Amino acid sequence: MTSQVRECSVARxxxxxxAKWTMLVVRELHLGSHRFDQIVRHTGAPRDILTDxxxxxxxxxxxxxxxxxxxxxxxxxxxxxxGRGLGPILTMLREFGDRHLAGEDGPPLRVExxxxxxxxxxxxxxxxxxxxxxxxxTMHLDTAEAS
Amino acid sequence: MTSQVRECSVARxxxxxxAKWTMLVVRELHLGSHRFDQIVRHTGAPRDILTDxxxxxxxxxxxxxxxxxxxxxxxxxxxxxxGRGLGPILTMLREFGDRHLAGEDGPPLRVExxxxxxxxxxxxxxxxxxxxxxxxxTMHLDTAEAS
DNA sequence: CGGAGTTGGTTGGATTTTCCAACTGAGGTA
DNA sequence: TACCTCAGTTGGAAAATCCAACCAACTCCG
Numbered sequence: 001m002t003s004q005v006r007e008c009s010v011a012r013x014x015x016x017x018x019a020k021w022t023m024l025v026v027r028e029l030h031l032g033s034h035r036f037d038q039i040v041r042h043t044g045a046p047r048d049i050l051t052d053x054x055x056x057x058x059x060x061x062x063x064x065x066x067x068x069x070x071x072x073x074x075x076x077x078x079x080x081x082x083g084r085g086l087g088p089i090l091t092m093l094r095e096f097g098d099r100h101l102a103g104e105d106g107p108p109l110r111v112e113x114x115x116x117x118x119x120x121x122x123x124x125x126x127x128x129x130x131x132x133x134x135x136x137x138t139m140h141l142d143t144a145e146a147s
Numbered sequence: 148m149t150s151q152v153r154e155c156s157v158a159r160x161x162x163x164x165x166a167k168w169t170m171l172v173v174r175e176l177h178l179g180s181h182r183f184d185q186i187v188r189h190t191g192a193p194r195d196i197l198t199d200x201x202x203x204x205x206x207x208x209x210x211x212x213x214x215x216x217x218x219x220x221x222x223x224x225x226x227x228x229x230g231r232g233l234g235p236i237l238t239m240l241r242e243f244g245d246r247h248l249a250g251e252d253g254p255p256l257r258v259e260x261x262x263x264x265x266x267x268x269x270x271x272x273x274x275x276x277x278x279x280x281x282x283x284x285t286m287h288l289d290t291a292e293a294s
Numbered sequence: 295c296g297g298a299g300t301t302g303g304t305t306g307g308a309t310t311t312t313c314c315a316a317c318t319g320a321g322g323t324a
Numbered sequence: 325t326a327c328c329t330c331a332g333t334t335g336g337a338a339a340a341t342c343c344a345a346c347c348a349a350c351t352c353c354g
Contacts (some may be wrong), residue, residue, distance in 0.1 A: 005191040008256040009244025010174050010237060016248070020165060020312080027157050031286050036331050044152040046313050051332065072320040074330065082247060087281040088270055089239045090157060096232060097156025101163075109155040114283035117274030123235055124271050124278075127264030131271075134234040136261035139178050167341080183302050193342050198303065219349040221301060 016060050017086065021045040022053050023093065026079070026086050029063065031109075034076040062086070091121050163207050164233065168192040169200050170240065173226070173233050176210065178256075181223040209233070238268050 017023055024043040033039050036054075040047055054077055057063035062083035068076050079086075094109065113119040123132045164170055171190040180186050183201075187194055201224055204210035209230035215223050226233075241256060260266040270279045 004188040006174075006189050006255065007250060008174070009241045009248060009250075010256070011171060011244075012248040012250070013240045013244040014170055018167065018170065020167075023161055023165065024158060027153075027155070031288060037329085040331095041151040042153050047332070048314090048334085049312065069330095072322095072330080084281055085243060085247060087284075088268075089236065089243060091270065092236045092239045093160045094156045096236060097158075097160040100229060100232060101156060101159040103154060103156075103159070108153060108288070109157070110287040112285045112287060113272045113274065113277075113279060114285075115272055115275035115277065117272065119279065119284055120273040121270045121279065122273045123238065124269045125260045125262055125264065126267040126269045127260065128262035130260075130262065132260060132266065132268065134231055137234075137266055138259045138261075140257040140259060141178060141255070184300085187302095194303070195305085195343090196341065199340095216301090216350095219301080221350095 013089075016057075016062065017089070019053065019056075021049055022057065023090070025050065025053050025057065026062075026083065027090055029077060029079045029083070030087065030090060034078055036075075036077075039077070057083070088121075091119075095121050160236075163204075163209065164236070166200065166203075168196055169204065170237070172197065172200050172204065173209075173230065174237055176224060176226045176230070177234065177237060181225055183222075183224075186224070204230070235268075238266075242268050 017026065021043060024045065025039055028039045028042050031042075033042055036047075036050065039045070040050055043050070045053070054063060054065070058065055058077075061080055064078050064080055065075050066078055068074055091111075094111075111119040124130060125132050164173065168190060171192065172186055175186045175189050178189075180189055183194075183197065186192070187197055190197070192200070201210060201212070205212055205224075208227055211225050211227055212222050213225055215221055238258075241258075258266040271277060272279050
């Protein structure tokens with residue numbers, strides 16, 4: 001009996017971004033903070049941990065380390081195309097927080113869509129185009145439900 | 148100068164679900180595993196850690212502990228309405244994994260929409276209804292960009 | 295009746311990770 | 325010369341995690 005543990009896409013994604021601080025780093029890169037000290041200040045992450053997270057993000061192809069100065073050599077961090085693909089995850093994290101955990105003075109992070117309005121994300125089904133309510137979804141599992 | 152750390156909705160959400168194992172537990176509850184031992188088997192989480200995560204999810208109102216047997220007293224865990232609100236986050240974690248980190252034999256986790264097709268999520272803008280590309284988004288920050 | 299199995303944990307101790315403050319090095323600025 | 329910036333690195337304490345074993349209360353089987 002092979003271990004029963006589900007090796008699904010959720011788990012694989014969390015292997016990349018599930019560690020503490022990682023998603024806050026991704027948020028900062030998304031927001032335009034590309035320098036080590038900026039990220040430290042905006043996230044509060046310990047410097048050594050940040051080094052570790054950036055190295056791992058780079059090793060996994062989500063982030064690029066880019067030299068922006070020669071003397072002394074200095075580097076910035078930028079999301080790759082793959083890393084930008086994390087945007088929707090960030091979006092839904094933000095959406096949940098905005099809806100349920102609003103701070104006193106509203107969300108400090110506003111996002112505007114090119115249509116001119118505040119961006120409030122809605123999940124729709126690619127096939128039918130309808131907005132998706134979780135009640136409309138059915139899960140199909142390979143592994144046996146029981147045991 | 149107050150700490151510069153961004154206390155945004157992303158950070159607040161991660162405070163609830165950012166710890167290791169937590170999202171896998173939420174995945175299991177979503178998939179219909181409600182019992183302690185099932186969750187252990189399907190996630191691989193250490194039992195003591197799982198106890199901790201379930202207690203915290205309960206304390207934060209995302210999960211309910213429900214007695215399903217009197218003698219001996221036995222309990223199951225169910226998502227609350229608030230906890231079901233994490234569905235879209237799970238969805239986007241899965242989507243990223245499906246797209247970029249596919250396992251050998253395809254995603255073991257299929258989701259079907261009530262329209263009859265496999266559910267492939269698309270983010271749209273509530274205001275204009277269009278599918279959102281990340282290039283169409285503009286971030287507005289309260290905290291100063293510099294420093 | 296005795297023994298094994300199920301369920302939902304708890305416990306102790308080793309290991310790993312995190313945290314924090316201080317330090318470094320290469321250069322710029324006053 | 326003295327101080328500042330930036331991107332880290334280092335050492336050591338503190339916290340979290342992991343693991344295997346244990347436990348309690350019950351059921352089932354023979």
